[in-house]
Amino acid sequence: MNQPPAALTVERRDDRHRYEILVDGERAGLTAFRDRGEQRVFYHTKIFDAFTGRGLAGQLVQQALTDVRAQGKRIVPVCPYVAKYLQKHDEFSDITDPVTPDVQRWLEGELA
Structure with a gap:
């Protein structure tokens, strides 16, 4: 018996400083x-255990980065997953800024 495809949605939750993927x-x-000003600094991506292996992280990050572009912001990929995604998807290279020591110090202060 085939299951219907899951309904996927990605929501930006500004109150929680994150994008969430819902199945x-x-x-x-x-x-x-x-x-950080016009930069959106991504620092952590996680798919919960019950949902791994479905390609959700890629869909989540793709929709999040598309939203960043639509808002006129730039991407700073501190998160290793986002950085890896950007290496494979150069359509976002025009709005991607490097991770600098200054950005990393700023982020540590934000998260402290």
């Missing part, structure tokens, strides 16, 4: 960020 309305993962 059939259930939160399946997130990618966390902090805004």
Whole structure:
């Protein structure tokens, strides 16, 4: 018996500084960020164990980065997953800034 495809949605939760991916309305993962001026600094991506192996992280990050572009912001990929995604998807290279020691110090202060 075939199951219907899951309904996937990605929501930006500014109150929680993250994008969340929902599968059939259930939160399946997130990618966390902090805004630094016009930069959106991504620092952590996680897909919960019950939802791994479905390609959700890629869909989440793709939609998050598309939203960053739509807002006129720039991407700073501190998160290793986001950095790896950007290496394979150069359509975001025009709005990607390097991770600098200054950005890393700023982020540590934000998260402290």
